Amino acid sequence: LANSSKGIYAVAKLAGVSIATVSRVMAGSATVNEEMAARVRQAVAQLDYRPNATAAGLASGQHRTIGALVPDITNPYFATVMQAMSAGAASHDYRLVVGESRLSPSAELAIVEDLASQVDGLALIAPRMSPADLRKVATLDVPTVVLNRIDLGVDLPMVGADNFSAMLELCHYLVGLGHSRVVYLAGPEQSWQNRERWRGIAQAAKIFGLDATTVETDGTLESGHDAVAQAMTHQPTALICFNDLVAVGAIAALRDRQLSVPGDISVTGFDNAVLSRYVEPAITTVTSPMQQLGTVGWQLLNEALEGRRPEAPPPLLEATVVIRGSTGPAPRS
Amino acid sequence: LANSSKGIYAVAKLAGVSIATVSRVMAGSATVNEEMAARVRQAVAQLDYRPNATAAGLASGQHRTIGALVPDITNPYFATVMQAMSAGAASHDYRLVVGESRLSPSAELAIVEDLASQVDGLALIAPRMSPADLRKVATLDVPTVVLNRIDLGVDLPMVGADNFSAMLELCHYLVGLGHSRVVYLAGPEQSWQNRERWRGIAQAAKIFGLDATTVETDGTLESGHDAVAQAMTHQPTALICFNDLVAVGAIAALRDRQLSVPGDISVTGFDNAVLSRYVEPAITTVTSPMQQLGTVGWQLLNEALEGRRPEAPPPLLEATVVIRGSTGPAPRS
DNA sequence: GTGAAAGCGCTAACAT
DNA sequence: ATGTTAGCGCTTTCAC
Numbered sequence: 001l002a003n004s005s006k007g008i009y010a011v012a013k014l015a016g017v018s019i020a021t022v023s024r025v026m027a028g029s030a031t032v033n034e035e036m037a038a039r040v041r042q043a044v045a046q047l048d049y050r051p052n053a054t055a056a057g058l059a060s061g062q063h064r065t066i067g068a069l070v071p072d073i074t075n076p077y078f079a080t081v082m083q084a085m086s087a088g089a090a091s092h093d094y095r096l097v098v099g100e101s102r103l104s105p106s107a108e109l110a111i112v113e114d115l116a117s118q119v120d121g122l123a124l125i126a127p128r129m130s131p132a133d134l135r136k137v138a139t140l141d142v143p144t145v146v147l148n149r150i151d152l153g154v155d156l157p158m159v160g161a162d163n164f165s166a167m168l169e170l171c172h173y174l175v176g177l178g179h180s181r182v183v184y185l186a187g188p189e190q191s192w193q194n195r196e197r198w199r200g201i202a203q204a205a206k207i208f209g210l211d212a213t214t215v216e217t218d219g220t221l222e223s224g225h226d227a228v229a230q231a232m233t234h235q236p237t238a239l240i241c242f243n244d245l246v247a248v249g250a251i252a253a254l255r256d257r258q259l260s261v262p263g264d265i266s267v268t269g270f271d272n273a274v275l276s277r278y279v280e281p282a283i284t285t286v287t288s289p290m291q292q293l294g295t296v297g298w299q300l301l302n303e304a305l306e307g308r309r310p311e312a313p314p315p316l317l318e319a320t321v322v323i324r325g326s327t328g329p330a331p332r333s
Numbered sequence: 334l335a336n337s338s339k340g341i342y343a344v345a346k347l348a349g350v351s352i353a354t355v356s357r358v359m360a361g362s363a364t365v366n367e368e369m370a371a372r373v374r375q376a377v378a379q380l381d382y383r384p385n386a387t388a389a390g391l392a393s394g395q396h397r398t399i400g401a402l403v404p405d406i407t408n409p410y411f412a413t414v415m416q417a418m419s420a421g422a423a424s425h426d427y428r429l430v431v432g433e434s435r436l437s438p439s440a441e442l443a444i445v446e447d448l449a450s451q452v453d454g455l456a457l458i459a460p461r462m463s464p465a466d467l468r469k470v471a472t473l474d475v476p477t478v479v480l481n482r483i484d485l486g487v488d489l490p491m492v493g494a495d496n497f498s499a500m501l502e503l504c505h506y507l508v509g510l511g512h513s514r515v516v517y518l519a520g521p522e523q524s525w526q527n528r529e530r531w532r533g534i535a536q537a538a539k540i541f542g543l544d545a546t547t548v549e550t551d552g553t554l555e556s557g558h559d560a561v562a563q564a565m566t567h568q569p570t571a572l573i574c575f576n577d578l579v580a581v582g583a584i585a586a587l588r589d590r591q592l593s594v595p596g597d598i599s600v601t602g603f604d605n606a607v608l609s610r611y612v613e614p615a616i617t618t619v620t621s622p623m624q625q626l627g628t629v630g631w632q633l634l635n636e637a638l639e640g641r642r643p644e645a646p647p648p649l650l651e652a653t654v655v656i657r658g659s660t661g662p663a664p665r666s
Numbered sequence: 667g668t669g670a671a672a673g674c675g676c677t678a679a680c681a682t
Numbered sequence: 683a684t685g686t687t688a689g690c691g692c693t694t695t696c697a698c
Contacts, residue, residue: 007675018685023677031683053450054390055675058690063387073431074412083407083433090436095447097430098406100416103423114428117386118451221607252611274554278585279612340691351669356693364667388691391674395693 007052015043026051057118066301067119068098069112069126071105075219077243077271077290078125081147084294085123092302094120101126109133116142121301123147127191143304147297149192150316157300157310159293159317163193163270166286166319167200170240170268171210173321178330179238179266181211183231185250187219187242194242197270201240217246224249232257237265237330244269244276247283251326262328272322281325289317340385348376359384390451399634400452401431402445402459404438408552410576410604410623411458414480417627418456425635427453434459442466449475454634456480460524476637480630482525483649490633490643492626492650496526496603499619499652500533503573503601504543506654511663512571512599514544516564518583520552520575527575530603534573550579557582565590570598570663577602577609580616584659595661605655614658622650 012019017036024032025040043049057063066089070078086096099115101108108129116122122144124137134154137144146158174182184201187194198214205212215231217223224246231239231250239254241247247269251261261267261281269276269285276283296314303310345352350369357365358373376382390396399422403411419429432448434441441462449455455477457470467487470477479491507515517534520527531547538545548564550556557579564572564583572587574580580602584594594600594614602609602618609616629647636643 009675019676020678020685020687021683024684027677033683036684050446050450052391052675053447054387054396055690056677057387057451058385058391058692059675059677061677061690072416073406074409074416076407076409079407079412083405083435086433087436095432095444097432099428099430100419102416103420111428113383114386117383118390221611225611248608248611252613255613275581275608278554278558278581280585280588342691352692353669353671353694354667357668360693366667369668385691388674389693391676392691392693394674 007049010047011040011043011049014047015039063118063120064093065095065097065119066121066123067112067115068096068123069101069108069115070098071100071125071127072102073098073100076273077288080290081125081294081297082123084291085147085298086294088295088298088302096123109136112137113140116140121145121305123297123301127193128188143301145297145301145304147293151192157304157314159296159300159314160192160196161288161293161319162316163196163286163319164200164203165316166321167197167240167270168203169321170284170286171201171204171208173323174238174240174266174268174327175204175208175210177266177328180209180330181234181236182213182238182240183234183236184212184214185217185224185227185231185239185241185246186214187217187246189216197242212240217242219243219246221245221249225253228253228257238327239265239267241267241269243271244273244283244285247285247326248275248279251279251281251283261326264331266327266330268327276324284324284327285322286319287322288319292317340382343380344373344376344382347380348372396451396453397426398428398430398452399454399456400445400448401429401456402434402441402448403431404433404458404460405435406431406433409606410621413623414458414627414630415456417624418480418631419627421628421631421635429456442469445470446473449473454478454638456630456634460526461521476634478630478634478637480626484525490637490647492629492633492647493525493529494621494626494652495649496529496619496652497533497536499654500530500573500603501536502654503617503619504534504537504541506656507571507573507599507601507660508537508541508543510599510661513542513663514567514569515546515571515573516567516569517545517547518550518557518560518564518572518574518579519547520550520579522549530575545573550575552576552579554578554582558586561586561590571660572598572600574600574602576604577606577616577618580618580659581608581612584612584614584616594659597664599660599663601660609657617657617660618655619652620655621652625650 008019008022012022025037089096125147131151138156144156146156148160150158150160201212204210213234215227217227228250239250247267269283272285272287276285341352341355345355358370422429458480464484471489477489479489481493483491483493534545537543546567548560550560561583572583580600602616605618605620609618
């Protein structure tokens with residue numbers, strides 16, 4: 001009736017069919033006369049018609065989009081997880097849009113709420129979001145999956161890696177090399193990963209009698225470099241770094257101080273970033289299953305999208321120690 | 334009339350006002366009686382009402398969203414540009430959604446067309462997109478800005494860095510150190526940056542009589558490492574790498590071959606990634622104005638969003654050589 | 667200043 | 683198999 005001059009109406013008019021038919025053809029419905037379909041496609045091409053996804057979303061209640069939240073898009077760790085997630089989504093014809101919370105950590109919840117009305121599902125990497133806020137997200141009634149952390153008492157599918165066991169194992173290895181005084185160059189205080197990793201160290205301290213203290217960093221190369229000065233005041237024989245970036249920064253700072261790694265002091269990283277293999281010395285680290293995190297995350301989300309309840313609470317993904325050149329026997333004192 | 338039980342209708346009903354008033358209050362319109370506004374806000378809180386952004390977008394034709402396309406979200410270079418862009422957008426109350434084309438480089442145009450119907454503006458980092466496709470994007474009648482490349486004959490605002498001059502200067506510096514045979518570890522063949530950087534080397538070859546050949550990489554650490562074997566068959570005294578990642582990979586490979594950098598061979602990077610300062614040796618590189626690219630990109634896009642024509646074609650952003658430890662005098666032969 | 671009502675461009679019953 | 687039509691939830695003229 002109304003606007004025959006635009007959008008789907010124009011196509012319908014030109015092809016001599018109803019807008020319903022055009023809609024069916026665009027959706028790839030099989031129940032359309034091939035001859036008509038051809039006419040529609042011809043009209044679509046001629047008018048260079050492109051459906052308005054916003055209108056389709058409003059009408060159908062589906063967007064074929066999943067919204068992802070990450071703390072910092074420039075962090076290769078998060079980016080890699082998202083990339084794997086995106087691949088899974090794409091295979092089911094969903095697109096991934098990623099939003100970043102770095103600029104306004106306090107607005108994390110607001111960002112999520114606002115995303116929620118435009119997507120079919122949510123994937124959250126929000127290591128520092130409070131369980132309370134996480135629970136609020138759960139009430140949003142948008143299928144949601146939480147990556148990279150496990151919170152008991154939050155009714156959302158989650159998947160994370162077993163940082164604790166891996167760190168414990170890493171400490172065990174260091175103890176075997178004779179290390180007894182270490183400093184942990186910690187990551188963001190509230191982050192789940194940081195807490196788990198520290199928990200591993202604390203456990204090792206208890207079991208193996210390791211003497212461990214903490215110096216804070218924010219998980220970047222620069223902060224790793226800058227934290228060394230304070231770390232060395234504890235006279236450690238090894239530096240356990242929150243991640244590989246911090247480790248590279250720390251090694252650079254040790255080099256500045258004429259200390260050899262691992263001769264004078266050992267250094268470990270975490271995450272097994274590509275980088276860690278190519279620096280000198282190559283970094284002893286822990287493989288974080290980033291891709292797997294994304295893949296499993298997608299599976300969980302997809303189940304939720306299809307209304308299935310997750311099969312079984314997924315186990316913690318395994319993280320394994322990778323020994324390389326940055327660690328060695330503790331120097332005799 | 335209809336559904337008084339949901340959304341804005343429910344709020345209006347509870348507050349005893351019309352949905353128009355609710356809409357006005359949500360939009361922060363000043364022309365609303367303060368007492369009424371208070372009642373509305375109270376109802377909003379009570380019902381935990383959150384406007385549906387899709388419906389608002391359809392009705393208003395505005396989404397307060399700009400869509401960004403990047404080749405690979407795990408590449409810190411692109412991520413940093415996007416982050417700066419995002420900051421600019423946020424300051425004007427626009428959100429940035431980023432999509433990735435890596436999984437389907439051939440579908441780049443399709444991704445953009447599909448994004449186009451859900452955003453107010455587009456920011457493209459698409460180094461390998463053909464000018465023809467770029468021109469098609471220009472016809473989409475969505476404000477668009479192209480980052481990180483300059484194509485004559487495409488009617489879209491663009492901003493890029495002066496890769497050519499910087500590379501020429503870098504070569505000049507190497508020539509001054511006595512280098513005369515170099516291998517360029519090139520990036521993606523079609524990418525604008527790669528073409529510009531190679532153009533700089535080619536120019537240097539002509540002016541300074543530099544002997545330069547090319548070995549391909551895809552711009553990653555791994556490919557940089559793997560390209561060295563072939564590069565060394567040319568017996569270069571210096572390796573000019575497409576970017577810092579390739580340089581780090583190359584240095585690792587040279588180390589494997591017991592070659593010292595810069596003693597036996599010099600290596601240069603590009604982009605001045607944080608990383609390049611913290612590896613050993615620190616890498617001689619070129620500052621790519623990533624943040625500035627994002628900032629200027631936002632300015633251009635914002636002008637387009639507000640219907641202004643860009644003031645003046647923005648100049649190429651300056652890129653400057655940063656000399657560090659990975660380069661030195663050519664070995665005497 | 668506030669409300670009524672007409673869309674935004676499409677999808678999905680439902681009727682044919 | 684195709685067309686008719688009523689919305690999807692909101693914004694925005696246009697009267698009041």
